[in-house]
Structure formats: C-alpha cells, structure tokens
Amino acid sequence: MNPEIDRRAFRDLSYGLYIVTSKDEDRMNGQIVNTVIQVTSDPPRVAVIINKKNLTHEYISKSKVFAVSVLDESAPMKFFGPFGFRSGRDIDKFEKTTYKEGVTGCPMVTEHALSTLEAEVVDQIDLGTHTIFIGDTVSSEVLKSGRPLTYRYYHEELKGKSPPAAPTYTPPE
Amino acid sequence: MNPEIDRRAFRDLSYGLYIVTSKDEDRMNGQIVNTVIQVTSDPPRVAVIINKKNLTHEYISKSKVFAVSVLDESAPMKFFGPFGFRSGRDIDKFEKTTYKEGVTGCPMVTEHALSTLEAEVVDQIDLGTHTIFIGDTVSSEVLKSGRPLTYRYYHEELKGKSPPAAPTYTPPE
Numbered sequence: 001m002n003p004e005i006d007r008r009a010f011r012d013l014s015y016g017l018y019i020v021t022s023k024d025e026d027r028m029n030g031q032i033v034n035t036v037i038q039v040t041s042d043p044p045r046v047a048v049i050i051n052k053k054n055l056t057h058e059y060i061s062k063s064k065v066f067a068v069s070v071l072d073e074s075a076p077m078k079f080f081g082p083f084g085f086r087s088g089r090d091i092d093k094f095e096k097t098t099y100k101e102g103v104t105g106c107p108m109v110t111e112h113a114l115s116t117l118e119a120e121v122v123d124q125i126d127l128g129t130h131t132i133f134i135g136d137t138v139s140s141e142v143l144k145s146g147r148p149l150t151y152r153y154y155h156e157e158l159k160g161k162s163p164p165a166a167p168t169y170t171p172p173e
Numbered sequence: 174m175n176p177e178i179d180r181r182a183f184r185d186l187s188y189g190l191y192i193v194t195s196k197d198e199d200r201m202n203g204q205i206v207n208t209v210i211q212v213t214s215d216p217p218r219v220a221v222i223i224n225k226k227n228l229t230h231e232y233i234s235k236s237k238v239f240a241v242s243v244l245d246e247s248a249p250m251k252f253f254g255p256f257g258f259r260s261g262r263d264i265d266k267f268e269k270t271t272y273k274e275g276v277t278g279c280p281m282v283t284e285h286a287l288s289t290l291e292a293e294v295v296d297q298i299d300l301g302t303h304t305i306f307i308g309d310t311v312s313s314e315v316l317k318s319g320r321p322l323t324y325r326y327y328h329e330e331l332k333g334k335s336p337p338a339a340p341t342y343t344p345p346e
Contacts, residue, residue: 002310005312013243039340044180132305
C-alpha cells in the first residue's frame with residue numbers, strides 16, 4: 001500500500017444501507033449494499049456498485065434490471081445475516097422476509113424499508129473487483145416515513161461488520 | 174415524468190458532504206459535492222459526480238486529478254456560499270478559507286474538514302448532465318476526529334438548499 005494513503009480517511013465518507021436485488025428468469029437474488037446514489041436529476045438515474053463475485057452481479061449483468069430498498073433504523077442485526085453475509089447460491093434469501101414484484105420483475109424487499117425503486121441499466125464501468133451499474137429509474141415509491149439506516153449507524157449502534165466483498169472493506173493492518 | 178416515479182423516494186438515500194477541487198495549470202477551483210463514494214477497496218478507488226456545466230468539471234477533465242475534503246458538522250451556512258452556490262469563473266473561492274496543496278497539485282480545503290484525499294482519474298462515464306469520474310487514490314489523511322457532515326444534517330439542521338446543478342436536485346412540482 002502507498003504510504004501516502006491512510007485508510008482511516010475513508011471511514012469519514014457517508015453512506016446509507018440498501019438491499020439491491022435482481023433476477024435471472026424465474027430466479028431472484030439480493031444483497032446488502034452501501035453504495036447506492038442518485039447520479040442525475042433529469043432523468044432520475046441511480047448507480048449501484050456490486051462485487052463481481054456476487055450472484056446479484058451475475059443477475060444484473062444478464063437481466064439489465066435491478067431494484068433498491070432503502071432500509072430504515074428498525075432493521076435488526078439478524079436481518080443482515082442472509083442478505084449481507086450469505087450467498088443466494090446456498091440459501092433462499094427471500095424465505096423469511098416480505099417483498100413484492102416490481103414492474104421490472106425484480107423482487108423489492110418491503111420489510112424494514114422506507115422506499116423502493118427500480119432501474120434499467122443504461123451503462124456500466126468495470127472497476128476491477130467491482131462494477132458500477134448506472135440505471136434509469138422506471139419506478140419509485142415511498143412505503144413509510146422514518147429514519148434511513150446509515151452505514152455509520154450500522155457500525156456504531158448495531159455493531160455491524162462489513163464483509164470483504166464490500167467496496168468500503170478495510171483490510172486488517 | 175413517468176407517473177410510476179415518486180421523487181420523494183430519492184430523499185431517503187444517504188450522502189455526506191464534501192468539497193471536491195481540481196486545478197488547471199496554476200488555476201484552481203472547487204465545489205460542494207454530495208456524491209463522493211469509495212468504489213473498491215483494493216486498490217482504494219473513489220468516484221465523484223460533477224455537473225458538466227461546473228468549472229470543476231472542466232478542470233478535472235483536463236488535469237485528470239481531483240481532491241476531496243470531508244466536511245464536518247462544524248461548517249456554518251456561510252461556508253457553503255462560495256463553494257456551493259457561486260462559480261469559480263466569478264470569484265476566488267479560496268480567498269476566505271484555509272487549504273494546502275496536495276501531491277497532485279490540487280488544493281485541499283482544511284477548514285471544517287475531517288480528512289482529505291486525492292485521486293488520479295482512471296475512468297469516467299458520461300451520465301448526460303453529469304460525469305462520474307473514477308479515481309485511484311494517491312494520498313489520504315485524517316486531519317481530526319469529529320462527526321462527518323451528512324446531506325440530511327445539512328438539509329434538516331442547517332436548513333440548507335440544493336442548487337439545480339446537484340445530481341439529487343428535486344424540481345418544484
């Protein structure tokens with residue numbers, strides 16, 4: 001590592017926490033993501049960053065659609081197990097949560113979610129370990145009011161960890 | 174606008190607030206940005222999104238370097254005037270703040286900043302009104318500890334507004 005880089009500086013960047021889902025024909029998958037942002041206002045475009053090793057990456061690459069659920073502070077730690085630390089190759093992540101199908105066919109998790117949106121991929125960049133997918137929003141909905149769950153709240157209040165596949169993972173020193 | 178899109182859903186996405194700067198030979202400029210994220214851990218890459226109309230966009234496009242200062246909650250509203258709502262074509266934005274020059278030559282604002290980082294652009298995507306610049310981090314430093322300023326805090330506590338050039342701007346309905 002470049003000695004000019006102090007990784008602690010990256011911890012000062014702010015993020016929310018989201019479940020990003022996609023589908024591959026009749027199969028579906030989703031995962032916890034902290035890197036969802038709106039990138040333009042007109043049209044309303046969003047970007048998500050997904051690790052290439054993740055099943056959700058495979059599904060978005062094929063189907064060119066994804067959905068986002070904005071989590072709120074009511075989400076308990078056990079909620080993060082299947083979506084954050086297990087692979088859809090091994091378990092059915094949707095077995096123990098509530099969701100509805102969007103216009104894109106993607107499952108949108110409604111449990112512990114303030115709002116949902118869906119997008120069609122219009123561009124992407126290969127970032128090395130990850131891909132950034134840029135999507136045109138095709139639907140969005142507010143489910144309830146509340147406090148969005150932030151990455152900081154997840155770490156400081158819920159004492160949550162980040163898996164090595166996260167773009168913001170900090171390796172042990 | 175697509176009637177399936179409720180723009181209020183976008184307000185649930187979380188962001189920090191940053192000053193992104195760049196240079197063009199001996200000229201320098203910077204602006205407030207809410208869309209700075211880390212996109213990969215190895216190597217530590219960051220992305221910033223800048224409106225094409227902004228002078229900072231012109232400078233990053235030419236010099237291929239940018240710097241980021243992570244703002245903290247100590248930043249008063251008057252701090253946001255020059256960097257958020259004025260153009261570097263009209264005023265010297267650095268006249269009333271403290272900064273230091275980074276290894277890339279970019280000015281890094283140190284006032285009301287928790288940490289700084291600098292990056293060299295390795296890729297970019299044309300998003301329409303905005304460009305996303307992807308950069309390899311070449312230096313980063315923690316200046317002090319404190320609470321990062323969030324976009325939510327800026328809106329709710331400081332009663333700040335977003336200019337129309339922001340990717341998260343909400344048009345009047």
